[in-house]
Amino acid sequence: MSNKTITPDNQSDPILIVFPKFIGDAINTLPAIELLRQLYPKTPFHFLVRPHLVALFEAQNLPLVDVIEDKRYAKPKWGIFKKSRALKKANYQLAVLFRGSLAEAVLCRLAGIKSVIGYAQNGRKPLLSYALKLNENHHYIHRYCRIVNEAHGSPFDSFNAPSLSTRESPFVSPQTPTIGCYFGGKNKDTRYYPTALSAQVVALLLDNTPCDVVLLGDQQEVADNQAIIEQLTNHQTRVLNLAGKTSLPELVNVTGQLTALISIDSGPMHMACATGTPCVALVGLGTSPWSIVAPKVAKFEAIVANGFSLDDHRIIESIEPAEVLRTFQSLMSRLSDE
Template sequence: MPDAGPLLVVSPNWLGDAVMALPAIADLKRHFADRRMIVAARASVSSLFTMVPDVERVVTADVAAIRDARPSVAVLFPNSFASAWLVWRAGVRERWGYARDFRRRLLTRAVRPPKQPMHQGEYYQHLVRELGVATGPLEPTLSIGADALDDAKRLLAQHGWEEGSLLIVLAPGAAYGKAKQWIPSHVTWLVTDLVRERGVTCALVGSRADAQTTRAIRDAVPVDCQPKVLDLAGETTLPALAGVMSVAAACVSNDSGAMHLAAAAGVPVVAIFGSTNEQATAPLAHAGVPGEIVTNPVWCRPCMLRECPIDHRCMTGIEPARVLAAVDRVAKVTG
């Protein structure tokens, strides 16, 4: 074994993947309990790791920051050549990861990728198991601090939420592409029914890139329902978004980073899958927390395309009433 310098974890680049890596990261910390754990991450996901108690420090994924952290071991969760080249150039002595993307010679321990399909969280745990690390539950957990929770409640209150009232979070966007997105008119129908028939407050969340979608959904809701439809897209940090999730009765989401964040926050999730494969990226729910996956079993899914070349039938065929029934079951909302 190398000297007992810090253990560097190179995070996946996307929020959903970073959340799905959390169980494997927890496994590493249990195994290397005597080492400081540092995470190198893109700016877009770095604040996720401020909610992971085992992580002592988060640095940007660049050569200078990693060199300054002086890790003796780096475990790479991305499959890319670039991630291995990064830690090699930073002078990290031990570089461990999957032997993919022509990077074997840059790794000191190169793990052969599994041949069988598996969930992405299991894929990350397979890596650390092959490195001799015992794996625990496939259950990402976050520690949402008081400041993040206060920020979340303050933002919700500014938009009209009364603390203690029933809140459903909806994440209608998806960074990967429109093929992953449930139809906005269906979201509008669902939000309208939740507000009008069930007295629920609905919070629409997402990044700045989702703001046009969330604004269109809120504008399409009947005027009498709009005060209980809160458009938070682009207004939350990741910790604040986790705080919003934590006070909700459920989250309705496409296959997205928000979906995985909600599951890690311990919230019941209704996950709507279209072009992507729920067997690979279903939300990792906490033990005992209900959740449902809604799909339309058409022949062409999962296609994994960013844009649908035909009629988006995998999503248009998911009627709002089906999703509403799933929300009723996981959140125990009654009409």
């Protein structure tokens, strides 16, 4: 490990970029990708991503980018040696690790990559050619941008918010204001906003806002969303359950066309913020401290649970539906005045 500053001169071979596994984290790497592109405007980038993220990045049609499925997580799975042999054929000279595991550093070294940059964590410091010390107080976006910036001698003073491009969605009518809601399901553990409270939020929106509502989610959340609809005895015809009906790129398109989104701390929240859709987030106990994952955009308000429950799953229940409506109305009023 040398920590010698990397210079972008004469870099013609592709650069390997190893992505984190979660949707929101992957979206938060986009500002760092933008910095990297400024340093290497003509160099091909190869994105090594989990299988579920392939379509998301392919749909963005980023110039000079090839998206590579990480078959270590596909079916059938590849072992690390088979994957490293496949990577070695591309003759990578530089790898940027946006995921902090030891396995990623080992993979790059086995692939014969000369310069590997990332954070000195999980015992992998000896395997990195440029190892940064992790400041756990830094926002995730800040962390990813630091990897690029400091390894190249800190040429940048700031970064932009994440941005995703979208297309029109057949699920959202441009003639009707449509509010998206993503409350998660029981699979979201402590981030899940319970069905009864979720139904109250939707009912308040429909009673106080001229709109339709779409409930977002994946296949695991179809039943959770249907349970919300079943409690809406007076509003069912104005609510569409999209859980399990959209691919990841289609979900990005939907969130980008919404009038607004109300969401738990989640991938859809980050999608909305990256597509410019106003968003209200309901924040309970998350998988990371809220201060290091909160979206860095203006069209956004967060309601952070502030209750007294000792049950982790009930922390988010301190967020009352009426407060969600007030926050939503306040955000939309603020944006209309700007």
